[in-house]
Amino acid sequence: MAQSAARNVTPIHGDGILPAGTVAPNFTLHVTPDQTLTLSELLGRPVILAFYPADWSPVCGDQMALYNEILSEFQKFGAELLGVSVDGPWSHAAFAETRHLHFPLLADFEPKGAVARQYGAYRAADGFCERALFVIDKNGIISWSYCSPVAVNPGADGILQALEDLPK
Amino acid sequence: MATLKMPITAEDHAQGPENAEVTLVEYGDYECPHCGRAYPIVQQVQKHFGRRLRLVFRNFPLGEMHPHAEAAAEVAEFAGAQGKFWEMHDRLFENQARLGDALFEDLAEKLELSTSAMREASEQGTFEARVRGDFKGGVRSGVNGTPTFFINGHRHDGSFDFETLVSAIHGAMDTAKSA
Numbered sequence: 001m002a003q004s005a006a007r008n009v010t011p012i013h014g015d016g017i018l019p020a021g022t023v024a025p026n027f028t029l030h031v032t033p034d035q036t037l038t039l040s041e042l043l044g045r046p047v048i049l050a051f052y053p054a055d056w057s058p059v060c061g062d063q064m065a066l067y068n069e070i071l072s073e074f075q076k077f078g079a080e081l082l083g084v085s086v087d088g089p090w091s092h093a094a095f096a097e098t099r100h101l102h103f104p105l106l107a108d109f110e111p112k113g114a115v116a117r118q119y120g121a122y123r124a125a126d127g128f129c130e131r132a133l134f135v136i137d138k139n140g141i142i143s144w145s146y147c148s149p150v151a152v153n154p155g156a157d158g159i160l161q162a163l164e165d166l167p168k
Numbered sequence: 169m170a171t172l173k174m175p176i177t178a179e180d181h182a183q184g185p186e187n188a189e190v191t192l193v194e195y196g197d198y199e200c201p202h203c204g205r206a207y208p209i210v211q212q213v214q215k216h217f218g219r220r221l222r223l224v225f226r227n228f229p230l231g232e233m234h235p236h237a238e239a240a241a242e243v244a245e246f247a248g249a250q251g252k253f254w255e256m257h258d259r260l261f262e263n264q265a266r267l268g269d270a271l272f273e274d275l276a277e278k279l280e281l282s283t284s285a286m287r288e289a290s291e292q293g294t295f296e297a298r299v300r301g302d303f304k305g306g307v308r309s310g311v312n313g314t315p316t317f318f319i320n321g322h323r324h325d326g327s328f329d330f331e332t333l334v335s336a337i338h339g340a341m342d343t344a345k346s347a
Contacts, residue, residue: 066312068232073304100232155312157170 017120017132017147024049024136025118029106030089037082037104040140046079046166047136048159051121051129053150055087055095055105063131063153068101070156077163079135082106086113086128121147135162170310170323176224181253183214184222190340192333193224193318195306198241198260199234199267200314206328207261213333221337225257227302228314236267238299243272245295246286252279320344 018024024047028038039047052063064083067074074081083105087095092105108115113129116122121132131148144162148154172193176182182191194210196203214223227245229237240260247256259275260267276283289295306316310323317324317333320340326332 062313065230065233066307069230069303070307073307102232153312155170155310156307157173157310160308 017130017145018134018142020142020144022142024134024140024142025115026140027115027118029084029108029115031104031106032093033089037106039136042080043140044138046077046138046143046163047134048074048079048081048163049084049119049134049136050081051084051108051116051119051132051134053123053126053128053131054085055091062099063155064095064101064105065099066153066156068099068103071102073156073160074163077166079163084108084115084129086116123150126150133159135159135166137166169325172318172321172323173309174226174305180224180226181248181257182222182224183254185219186222188222189220189344190217190320190337191222191224192337193226193321195226195228195302195311195314195316195318197227197229197234197237197314198244198264199237200230201264202328203315204261204264206315207258209328209330209333212330213337216330216334217337220341225253226306227299228306228311228316229299229303230314238296239269239272239290240267241299241302242290242293242295243276243286245298246289247276247279247281249295250281252281255279 024039026038026040028036031037050067067081071081081103083103085105086108088109089107092107096105108129113122116129119132119134121130123130131150131152131154133146133154134142135144137143143166144158146154146158176191176193210223214221227241229241231238244253244256244260247253256275256279263271272286273283276286309318315328317328319336324336326336
């Protein structure tokens with residue numbers, strides 16, 4: 001991957017997600033109603049950022065549910081998985097509890113979609129996030145990104161491949 | 169298009185001839201209601217194609233969502249180790265609403281399998297690695313939920329009603345012939 005081409009970029013808005021080689025924009029978001037998480041706290045290990053349109057997708061093949069089932073595979077790479085949508089922290093809390101999710105869901109809630117916009121992963125016309133995936137290396141550089149059609153579960157094969165491709 | 173990354177081996181549970189024109193692989197979860205709906209459809213499809221089709225079943229239990237899915241998968245593998253995989257597979261789907269230890273013991277008895285050996289396998293996690301292996305291979309092949317079907321190694325992204333599956337399998341047969 002093009003880590004050597006790391007560069008700072010001006011945030012783009014909805015016309016393409018940030019590509020590999022870009023410094024991952026830092027952010028602080030609510031992970032519960034009274035707790036926040038800052039991306040830079042996770043420097044030193046890989047991070048998987050999974051933007052998704054909304055909590056409460058009604059199918060068994062739900063993307064977040066799938067990631068929940070394979071968390072241990074991500075953890076083998078020491079990677080931290082973060083889900084991000086524009087839902088508020090109370091919605092996330094209820095969603096995570098119902099689905100027994102064992103990873104944080106971040107609320108890109110106020111200002112709405114601000115972080116998603118920075119990653120080029122906001123659908124302004126719809127008011128929610130793209131189904132966009134980012135693997136960020138231990139130095140905070142995006143090493144892989146992928147945007148799936150919004151109705152298509154992108155699965156985890158791309159993430160696992162990207163984690164495998166990270167320099168050891 | 170997503171393709172099957174794990175080749176079919178002698179370890180797989182298969183019905184139908186090895187040299188069948190088309191191999192249909194299903195990644196399934198015994199507790200998933202969609203898989204439950206797919207079960208009789210797949211049987212119809214098998215009947216329709218006869219020996220032109222080989223069916224392979226692999227485990228993809230979504231254990232966080234379906235509390236009995238992993239145990240059911242291990243029970244089927246336990247039966248499989250004694251040559252009775254499909255008998256157990258069928259009965260698990262036919263009794264999907266009753267999945268649990270009582271049903272597993274009941275089915276083991278009906279299939280003349282040792283219930284104590286089955287309990288021991290469950291306690292020792294004898295078939296855990298096998299089930300996990302199926303699951304991991306599925307993830308790498310682009311299985312994102314259940315059921316997911318592969319027709320001659322290509323993921324079937326359409327619906328799994330009888331007509332759609334039959335027409336997709338015919339398509340694969342045509343492709344195989346023209347290749």
